[in-house]
Amino acid sequence: MPTTSDAIVLRLSSLRAVALFWVGFSIVFAAIQLLSSSTLTLDSAVTVENVQRHLSGGYQLRNPPLYDWLYYFASRIFGEGILAHTVLRYLFFSAIGVLHYVAFRQIGFSRRLAAAFSYSLIFFVWMASDFHYHFTHSLPLLAIGLAAWVSLVAYVERPGAGRAAVLGLLIGLATIAKWSFLLPAAGALAAVLLDRRARAAFFDRRTLLVALFAVLPVVPVVIWMLGIDGNVVSVVHDRLVGKPVRYVERILPAAKSYLVSVVLYLLPWPIFIGLIAFAARRPEAPSPLHPNGRLAVAATLWTVGLGLAGVMAVGVGNMGTRYMFPVLLVAPLAMAAWFAARVDEAKFAEGTIRVATVVVVVVTIVRFWSFQIIDGVVPENPTQRTPYDALAAELTAHGLGAAQFVTTNDRDAGNLLAHLPAARAIALVTQRVEPPLPDALADRPCIAIWGGAHAKLPDAPREPQAPDFVKPFVEADAGHVEDIVIPWHKPLYGFDRVSLWRILPLPAEAPVCLAARSLS
Numbered sequence: 162m163p164t165t166s167d168a169i170v171l172r173l174s175s176l177r178a179v180a181l182f183w184v185g186f187s188i189v190f191a192a193i194q195l196l197s198s199s200t201l202t203l204d205s206a207v208t209v210e211n212v213q214r215h216l217s218g219g220y221q222l223r224n225p226p227l228y229d230w231l232y233y234f235a236s237r238i239f240g241e242g243i244l245a246h247t248v249l250r251y252l253f254f255s256a257i258g259v260l261h262y263v264a265f266r267q268i269g270f271s272r273r274l275a276a277a278f279s280y281s282l283i284f285f286v287w288m289a290s291d292f293h294y295h296f297t298h299s300l301p302l303l304a305i306g307l308a309a310w311v312s313l314v315a316y317v318e319r320p321g322a323g324r325a326a327v328l329g330l331l332i333g334l335a336t337i338a339k340w341s342f343l344l345p346a347a348g349a350l351a352a353v354l355l356d357r358r359a360r361a362a363f364f365d366r367r368t369l370l371v372a373l374f375a376v377l378p379v380v381p382v383v384i385w386m387l388g389i390d391g392n393v394v395s396v397v398h399d400r401l402v403g404k405p406v407r408y409v410e411r412i413l414p415a416a417k418s419y420l421v422s423v424v425l426y427l428l429p430w431p432i433f434i435g436l437i438a439f440a441a442r443r444p445e446a447p448s449p450l451h452p453n454g455r456l457a458v459a460a461t462l463w464t465v466g467l468g469l470a471g472v473m474a475v476g477v478g479n480m481g482t483r484y485m486f487p488v489l490l491v492a493p494l495a496m497a498a499w500f501a502a503r504v505d506e507a508k509f510a511e512g513t514i515r516v517a518t519v520v521v522v523v524v525t526i527v528r529f530w531s532f533q534i535i536d537g538v539v540p541e542n543p544t545q546r547t548p549y550d551a552l553a554a555e556l557t558a559h560g561l562g563a564a565q566f567v568t569t570n571d572r573d574a575g576n577l578l579a580h581l582p583a584a585r586a587i588a589l590v591t592q593r594v595e596p597p598l599p600d601a602l603a604d605r606p607c608i609a610i611w612g613g614a615h616a617k618l619p620d621a622p623r624e625p626q627a628p629d630f631v632k633p634f635v636e637a638d639a640g641h642v643e644d645i646v647i648p649w650h651k652p653l654y655g656f657d658r659v660s661l662w663r664i665l666p667l668p669a670e671a672p673v674c675l676a677a678r679s680l681s
Contacts, residue, residue, distance in 0.1 A: 167507065167511075170273050170276075170514060171273060173273075173280075174273035174276040174510070175272060175276075176259070176263070176272075179262045179279050183254070183255040183257075183258030183259055186254075186255075186521065187251035187254050189525060190251065190254075190293060190528060191248075193525075193529050194243070194247050194293070195243065197546075198532060198545055198546050199243045199579075199580070200243070200546060200547050200549050201243060201549075201575055201579055202294055202295060203295075203544070203571065204295055204296055205243075205246045206571055206575025207297070207571040207575060208229055208232050208246075208297050209232070209574075209575035210574040210575040210591060211229055211592060212232060213578070213587070213597040213598070214236075214241070216233050217385065218381050218384060218385025218386075218388070219386060220594070220595075221593060222594055223592060225336070225340060225382055226382060227338040228300070231249055231301070232249060241578060241579045241582055242579030250300060253301060253303070253304045254292055254300070256307075256308075257282070257288075257303055257304050258279055260304065260307040261494075262275050262276060262279040264491075267311065267315075268451045268453045268454040268494060268497070270501060271506060273506065273510040274509070276510070276514070277509065277517075278493070278497045280513065280514055281434060281497075281513050281517055282430075283521055284432075284434065285427070285430050286426075286428065286429070289520065289524045290524070290527075291483075293528060294545070295483070296483070299339065299483065299486045301335075302338040302339040302487060305331055305338055306335045306342055306490045307491075309335050310349070310457075310494075312324065313328055313349060314453050316328050316362060316371075317353070317358065317359045320362045320365040320367055321367065322370055325367045325371045325374070326374045329371040329372065329373060329374025329375040330375070330377065333374065333376060333377055333379050334378050336375070336378070337379055339487065341484070341487040342487055344467060344471075345460070345488070345490040347463075347464070347467055348462075348463035348465075349464075351460075352456055356459065389594055389595060415472050415473065415480065416473050418480045419468065419469055420469070422484070423488065423489065425482045426485035426489055427492065431496065434496070434500055434513070435500075437509060437512040437513050438509060440512060441509035442503060442504060443504060443505045447502040447503045448501075448502040448503075449502070450498050450502060454495070454502075457494040457498060458495040458498060460491050460495075461489065461491055461492045461494075461495040464488055468488045531545070532545065532546065532652070534652060534653065534654045534655050546650065546652070547576075547613065547660060548647050548648070548660060549576035549579070550580055551648070551649075552645065553580035557581070559645075562584060563583035563602070564584055564585075565605050565606065565608065565674065565677055566584060566585065566586040566587075567586075567587060567588075567589065567608070567630075567673055568586060568587070568588045568589070568610055568611065569589055570588055570590060571590060571591065573610065573611075574586040577610075585678070599679040600678035600679060607666070607678070608664050608665070608667065609628075609630070609667055609673075610664045610665075611625055611627070612625035612662040613661070613662055615658050615659065615661075616658065617656040617657070618659060621661075622646075622659060622661035623661075624661070625663055627642070627665075630673055631665055634668075634671070639667070640667065641665070642663055643663065643664050645661070645662045645663070645664060646660070646661055647659060647661075647662070
């Protein structure tokens with residue numbers, strides 16, 4: 162006769178229950194964000210600065226434009242700024258949790274085992290913390306990449322024209338989410354070709370539809386790139402390799418950085434799951450892996466191996482954990498398949514759900530207090546509360562609500578665009594490869610803005626030095642530099658703070674202004 166715990170676990174094990182959990186989790190975290198701060202994180206601000214309220218075939222070469230497109234359309238519905246980003250972020254967040262459940266079911270897991278592993282995603286740092294602060298293009302990469310994996314397994318199990326078309330579209334969409342999706346795609350292809358069952362499915366003539374439909378989402382991006390003569394390989398190489406260092410001097414540090422990032426990306430999930438699995442271990446020999454589980458293991462090993470080979474061949478010097486999303490796309494499925502073959506299902510599911518519940522509560526409290534206690538341990542505390550809304554109000558009071566702003570960083574430019582709907586803003590370090598649309602307003606003032614340093618009261622923020630592009634105007638006494646001091650919103654606990662920006666009106670005919678307004 163089932164116990165109360167068994168009944169609870171079973172109730173939490175349906176697809177509907179898992180979907181409700183992740184949607185509810187997302188709503189709570191979205192509410193914490195929207196009620197606490199309207200400030201865009203760096204990655205979100207970069208997107209706003211790139212898009213510049215304009216739909217284009219592309220914006221930058223480092224990343225393809227899928228997330229930028231999605232933000233553009235979301236901003237037409239929800240307005241510029243934090244609401245549109247929050248809706249997108251947590252839609253993808255929910256999708257990632259649910260898609261893992263579906264993928265776990267494909268590995269042959271029972272409902273309660275699949276649900277337990279889906280809830281266990283909260284044990285990954287990127288699911289518990291990083292996704293709430295960082296990342297834009299990696300979110301659709303992971304969500305659509307997982308959907309492509311689910312579609313791949315479905316096609317292997319039962320090939321069909323419709324399934325081939327869906328798989329192809331998802332591959333194409335994941336490719337224009339982030340170029341690095343080509344790595345797990347190559348790893349999955351290698352795993353498929355070396356698996357007799359999967360290989361037989363892919364020799365079906367309908368597989369040609371996969372390639373055909375995969376091309377469709379990529380076509381407009383390729384056309385745009387041809388129009389600007391863009392070189393993605395060069396941009397990505399410069400980004401990943403970094404400073405020019407002799408190959409022999411960077412090869413070992415590059416390999417070490419890659420392997421360390423692989424481990425850090427997976428933590429602390431193996432620790433939590435390992436302890437729970439040890440407590441719920443079964444005495445008999447492990448069960449054989451499900452064929453789809455073996456496919457996930459092979460795809461993971463191939464992808465990690467191909468990534469390591471690429472890192473060592475090129476000597477990549479900038480390989481942090483943020484670049485592991487494509488490398489370890491299906492790693493949770495592979496690890497779960499290995500653990501599931503060694504545990505008592507009922508004990509493991511109950512233990513995992515219990516621990517995941519505690520972690521969810523802790524993570525929620527930490528997220529809430531990270532906004533309300535500025536001087537806590539969360540490193541993102543200061544920047545997520547920078548008072549751009551108050552800065553925008555002050556600039557509007559100065560008659561600059563519709564100005565053209567030129568900034569030294571993407572964060573300022575993106576937040577100014579989000580909070581000043583009539584204004585224009587661009588960063589000198591913009592990743593855009595094309596100028597924004599020409600300014601239709603003839604007499605728009607052009608304003609240089611820099612600074613943003615903050616300090617605890619009664620201390621004053623350090624005075625920001627004029628950036629290089631401003632110095633000639635200051636030296637020529639071409640305008641008056643004005644300080645804009647903005648008090649921060651009062652937290653529940655913590656020191657009062659103020660931020661200091663400086664603004665300088667620039668001559669309309671200044672080259673930097675003409676370029677920012679696309680009039681040169």
